[in-house]
Amino acid sequence: MVQQRSVTYVNNTTPLSITTKELDLENCVNDNQVAIKIHSAALNPVDSVISHAANKWLVGSSLKTVGMDYAGVLVKRGKNVDPKFQIGDKVNGFISHAFGDQGSYSDYLIIDPSKQSAIGHMNNFDYLDDDVKARFSDFDINASYPLVFGTAYDGLFSNGQLLNSRSRILVNGASTAVSQCLIQIAKKHLNVETVVGICNSKSFEYNKKAGFDHLIAYDESNCLEKVQSIIKDKFNGQKFDLIFDSVGTSEFFPIIDTILKPRAEGSLYTTVAGSNKLKYTGGLKEYVSVLPLWNYAASWNPRRHYNYTYTMVWPKPAIMELASLMVSKKQFIPPLDSVYPFEEFQTAMDKLNTNQAKGKIILEINKDY
Ligand SMILES: NC(=O)c1ccc[n+]([C@@H]2O[C@H](COP(=O)([O-])OP(=O)(O)OC[C@H]3O[C@@H](n4cnc5c(N)ncnc54)[C@H](OP(=O)(O)O)[C@@H]3O)[C@@H](O)[C@H]2O)c1
CATH class of the missing domain: 3.40.50.720 (NAD(P)-binding Rossmann-like Domain)
Incomplete structure (x- = not known):
C-alpha cells in the first residue's frame, strides 16, 4: 500500500485541496492499464475551467482529480499493454477527461495507454540553455508541452x-x-x-x-x-x-x-x-x-x-511522435514560465488564472529521482 496525494474537488462550491488515500500499488491496474508515478504535472487553463464548471447538479458527489499533462515513471503494467511500455520507463503525455477521478495533479496516474494514447517516452532536451536546465528538471520539461x-x-x-x-x-x-x-x-x-x-x-x-x-x-x-x-x-x-x-x-x-x-x-x-x-x-x-x-x-x-x-485536442500517438521528432532535431523549445512545489498548487493556479503566464506553469509532485 502507498499513500496517494491528489488535488481534488467535489464540485465548484468545494475548494481544491490535497486529499490522501491508500493505493494498493500491487493490484491497481487491470490487464490494459499502466500505473505511472508522477514527478511533474503542467497546468492548463482547461484544468481551471473544468473545476469551475463543475455544477453540483451535473457532476455528482465523487472526488474528481485535476490535471491532464504529466511526466513520470511507469511503475506497474497490465499484461496486455503495448510492450514498448515497460516498468521503469520515463514517460510523458496528457490525458483527456472532464470530472474524472484520475488526474495528473497526483502521485499516481492509472490509465489505459491504448485509450489515453498521447503517451510517449520522455525526450532529451540537453540542448536547452543552461539556465533553463537549472530551473526545470527533465520531468518538468517533459510534462510541460504534450x-x-x-x-x-x-x-x-x-x-x-x-x-x-x-x-x-x-x-x-x-x-x-x-x-x-x-x-x-x-x-x-x-x-x-x-x-x-x-x-x-x-x-x-x-x-x-x-x-x-x-x-x-x-x-x-x-x-x-x-x-x-x-x-x-x-x-x-x-x-x-x-x-x-x-x-x-x-x-x-x-x-x-x-x-x-x-x-x-x-x-x-x-x-x-x-x-x-x-x-x-x-x-x-x-x-x-x-x-x-x-x-x-x-x-x-x-x-x-x-x-x-x-479545434478540440484529442490524445493520439502522432502528437508525441512529432514532438519527439522535433526534439531529436533540436527544433522544439517548450515554453516554460515557472515551477511550484505540489503543496503550492493554489498559488500556481492563481498565476494561471491571471492569463499572463509566458509559457507553462509546472507542479513538482515528487522529487525523489
Ligand atoms: N480546444 C482545445 O482543445 C484547447 C486546448 C488547449 C488550450 N485551449 C485554450 O487555448 C487558450 C490558450 O491556452 P494556453 O494554455 O496556450 O494559454 P496561456 O499560455 O495561459 O496564455 C497566456 C497568454 O495569453 C496572452 N493573452 C492574454 N490576453 C490576451 C488577449 N486579449 N489577446 C491576445 N493574447 C492574450 C498573454 O500574452 P500577451 O502578453 O500577448 O497578452 C499570455 O502570455 C485558452 O483559452 C485555452 O483554454 C484549448
Missing part, C-alpha cells in the same frame, strides 16, 4: 490543411503556450513562409524570438486595419491560408473576406478558444457563452465563404 503541443498540432493538421513553404498564417494570441508550439511546428517542421502574430505590445520581443515574422499589438488602435495593411503592403494582396485563434474572438468575421483566402483554396479559420475571451474561473454559464455555436452551425452551410472549425 497538451499545448497537441492543440497546435490539431490546429495545423487535423482539418485537411495543406500548409507548406508558400503558406501564410495569422495567429491571434501569439504569446499563448499553444501558439508558442504552433509557431515552432509551422516554421521549423512545415517551413511555412510567413506567420503573423497578434499579442500585447509588451510581448513583441518574446514573440520575435519565438519566430513570428510580423507582430500586431492588440492593445494599440486599429489592430484589424494593421492586419489588412500587412496583406496589402507586405504580401502583395495575398491573404492568409490559416487564421488560428488561441484567445477567443469574433472580431475577424466582419472582415474575413479581406484577410482569409476563399474556401475553394483550402483555407481555414480555426479557434481553440471560442467566440469570446473566456474567464477561466467564470463557471459553466461563462463557458457555454463562448462556445461558437452559431459559427459551428454556419460551417455546415454549403454556400459558406470560408471553412470554419472549433
Whole structure:
C-alpha cells in the first residue's frame, strides 16, 4: 500500500485541496492499464475551467482529480499493454477527461495507454540553455508541452490543411503556450513562409524570438486595419491560408473576406478558444457563452465563404511522435514560465488564472529521482 496525494474537488462550491488515500500499488491496474508515478504535472487553463464548471447538479458527489499533462515513471503494467511500455520507463503525455477521478495533479496516474494514447517516452532536451536546465528538471520539461503541443498540432493538421513553404498564417494570441508550439511546428517542421502574430505590445520581443515574422499589438488602435495593411503592403494582396485563434474572438468575421483566402483554396479559420475571451474561473454559464455555436452551425452551410472549425485536442500517438521528432532535431523549445512545489498548487493556479503566464506553469509532485 502507498499513500496517494491528489488535488481534488467535489464540485465548484468545494475548494481544491490535497486529499490522501491508500493505493494498493500491487493490484491497481487491470490487464490494459499502466500505473505511472508522477514527478511533474503542467497546468492548463482547461484544468481551471473544468473545476469551475463543475455544477453540483451535473457532476455528482465523487472526488474528481485535476490535471491532464504529466511526466513520470511507469511503475506497474497490465499484461496486455503495448510492450514498448515497460516498468521503469520515463514517460510523458496528457490525458483527456472532464470530472474524472484520475488526474495528473497526483502521485499516481492509472490509465489505459491504448485509450489515453498521447503517451510517449520522455525526450532529451540537453540542448536547452543552461539556465533553463537549472530551473526545470527533465520531468518538468517533459510534462510541460504534450497538451499545448497537441492543440497546435490539431490546429495545423487535423482539418485537411495543406500548409507548406508558400503558406501564410495569422495567429491571434501569439504569446499563448499553444501558439508558442504552433509557431515552432509551422516554421521549423512545415517551413511555412510567413506567420503573423497578434499579442500585447509588451510581448513583441518574446514573440520575435519565438519566430513570428510580423507582430500586431492588440492593445494599440486599429489592430484589424494593421492586419489588412500587412496583406496589402507586405504580401502583395495575398491573404492568409490559416487564421488560428488561441484567445477567443469574433472580431475577424466582419472582415474575413479581406484577410482569409476563399474556401475553394483550402483555407481555414480555426479557434481553440471560442467566440469570446473566456474567464477561466467564470463557471459553466461563462463557458457555454463562448462556445461558437452559431459559427459551428454556419460551417455546415454549403454556400459558406470560408471553412470554419472549433479545434478540440484529442490524445493520439502522432502528437508525441512529432514532438519527439522535433526534439531529436533540436527544433522544439517548450515554453516554460515557472515551477511550484505540489503543496503550492493554489498559488500556481492563481498565476494561471491571471492569463499572463509566458509559457507553462509546472507542479513538482515528487522529487525523489
Ligand atoms: N480546444 C482545445 O482543445 C484547447 C486546448 C488547449 C488550450 N485551449 C485554450 O487555448 C487558450 C490558450 O491556452 P494556453 O494554455 O496556450 O494559454 P496561456 O499560455 O495561459 O496564455 C497566456 C497568454 O495569453 C496572452 N493573452 C492574454 N490576453 C490576451 C488577449 N486579449 N489577446 C491576445 N493574447 C492574450 C498573454 O500574452 P500577451 O502578453 O500577448 O497578452 C499570455 O502570455 C485558452 O483559452 C485555452 O483554454 C484549448
